[in-house]
Amino acid sequence: MxxxxxxxxxxxxxxxxxxxxxxxxxxxxxxxxxxxxxxxxxxxxxxxxxxxxxxxxxxxxxxxxxxxxxxxxxxxxxxxxxxxxxxxxxxxxxxxxxxxxxxxxxxxxxxxxxxxxxxxxxxxxxxxxxxxxxxxxxxxxxxxxxxxxxxxxxxxxxxxxxxxxxxxxxxxxxxxxxxxxxxxxxxxxxxxxxxxxxxxxxxxxxxxxxxxxxxxxxxxxxxxxxxxxxxxxxxxNNNNAYNTLGFHYAMKSTQILENYTAISRKIRENKIPHQQQQTALTYKEQLFSLLNQAEVELNKALDYYNHIAPQALIKGVNDNKNSIFMNLEAIRKDREMMNKYYSAMSKNKR
Structure with a gap:
């Protein structure tokens, strides 16, 4: 994703x-x-x-x-x-x-x-x-x-x-x-x-x-x-403080998702099926942990952004909130996809 x-x-x-x-x-x-x-x-x-x-x-x-x-x-x-x-x-x-x-x-x-x-x-x-x-x-x-x-x-x-x-x-x-x-x-x-x-x-x-x-x-x-x-x-009621903290936690999620994306890419680049599966198993817990961490940071960011008054005239807030919503949805889909992937892998081993 x-x-x-x-x-x-x-x-x-x-x-x-x-x-x-x-x-x-x-x-x-x-x-x-x-x-x-x-x-x-x-x-x-x-x-x-x-x-x-x-x-x-x-x-x-x-x-x-x-x-x-x-x-x-x-x-x-x-x-x-x-x-x-x-x-x-x-x-x-x-x-x-x-x-x-x-x-x-x-x-x-x-x-x-x-x-x-x-x-x-x-x-x-x-x-x-x-x-x-x-x-x-x-x-x-x-x-x-x-x-x-x-x-x-x-x-x-x-x-x-x-x-x-x-x-x-x-x-x-x-x-x-x-x-x-x-x-x-x-x-x-x-x-x-x-x-x-x-x-x-x-x-x-x-x-x-x-x-x-x-x-x-x-x-x-x-x-x-x-x-x-x-x-x-x-x-x-300080809107700038809410904005700064919202940005901070959004950026923390970005760094986590970059790490997650790098590991996912490493798994996909291995074209030999059994080696790819072994690599995927090696990183399974870390991948789910990274998605959970990113989700926590995104929700923190969203909570701070939601405290900003509409009349605050701070640029970028709505764009950042939209990015957060999209990333939260992407996390949901990735988690669902990984559950299916690892479930299928488990069934094949039986």
Whole structure:
């Protein structure tokens, strides 16, 4: 049975850092810097001096930061333009290449509606920034807002240090992370508190030290999964988290089905009947196990996708759900076919 082995993810996610131009730039910027602090300063200066805000893309974006790969660090480096996701991506990749521990953070930014000091009104927008670990401590940094500011609907390039390694309580006045870990506090606030503004109650307890320790021990994929699970514990209505987890489990099923398909091909390629049957018997338990595993992961993915609200405007969800349904049906047919095959083989041996 032929399986659909491609799944679409267009939501914002940390990008892999395999782009050679980015790696080369990281070496140029940091190879002569003796400390992590100086490496980060070099990266900060380069980004805020050379990357300009992409106002056209900002106007075209969806509320979910659903921009595919247009904000990857390779694209940003080539175009020298980005919105927040691109700033966060290129900082992340440059830091990774420089040996610095960092993280991309999604959340809300609180943006003033006017540069007029008398106008205290603001709006809430989807935003992305970073955390970086320096001298055994995690700090928060926003490259987008450090590079400049929106003034009269135009982005003016002017460097500021206001969002550079800012203390968490100060950062939280304008940045609300979906993952409560990145409030970097043992006492956290809710989204409603953030929108209302200070003074904050900090009414919820959070095991910061334990969670950070666990986070640092995970691989990159497990970090994403644990982060999305925390987000849903904190906010059960976060559509992006459901989408990311749906994608994760769909991709796990894809890897399992690729393994299953490879073994099936190996059996079919043996044209000598008794040898083919012997090979099939050798892999029988593994084949059924792989189908069962893939089915479990597909149902997990479907469950997460089904939690996404229709008005969420996340691309690819319906296509991915259709692929899941088709793969589940293919698994059912393959399992049925294998049961008949092995049953017939058993009868022939009697």
């Amino acid at each position: 032929k399986y659909i082995l491609s799944i679409v993810l267009l939501a914002f996610l940390p990008k892999c850092f395999s782009q050679n131009p980015v790696k080369k730039l990281a070496a140029q910027l940091t190879s002569t810097q003796p400390t992590d602090s100086l490496k980060m300063v070099a990266i900060f200066h380069w980004i805020t001096d050379n990357i300009h805000y992409d106002f056209a893309t900002f106007n075209e974006r969806l509320p979910t930061l659903d921009l595919g790969n247009t904000q990857s660090s390779a694209v940003v480096l080539s175009s020298k333009k980005a919105i927040c996701g691109g700033y966060a991506n290129i900082f992340y990749d440059l830091c990774q290449y420089a040996g610095l521990k960092t993280q991309i953070i999604e959340g809300f930014g609180k943006v003033r509606n006017s540069s007029n000091p008398a106008d205290s009104t603001f709006r809430i927008e989807s935003h992305a920034w970073n955390a970086v670990k320096i001298n055994q401590k995690w700090y928060l940094i926003d490259l987008t807002w450090s590079a400049g500011a929106m003034i009269n609907d135009q982005f003016q390039q002017r460097k500021t240090w206001d969002f550079y390694l800012t203390i968490p309580s100060q950062f939280l006045l304008t940045h609300y992370p979906f993952d409560p870990l990145w409030q970097l506090s043992d006492n956290i606030i809710t989204e409603k508190e953030f929108i209302k503004g200070p003074p904050f109650r900090y009414s919820r307890k959070f095991p910061l030290g334990k969670t950070l320790l666990t986070f640092e021990q995970l691989d990159s994929t497990s970090r994403v999964v644990s982060s999305q699970e925390r987000i849903l514990q904190h906010d059960p």
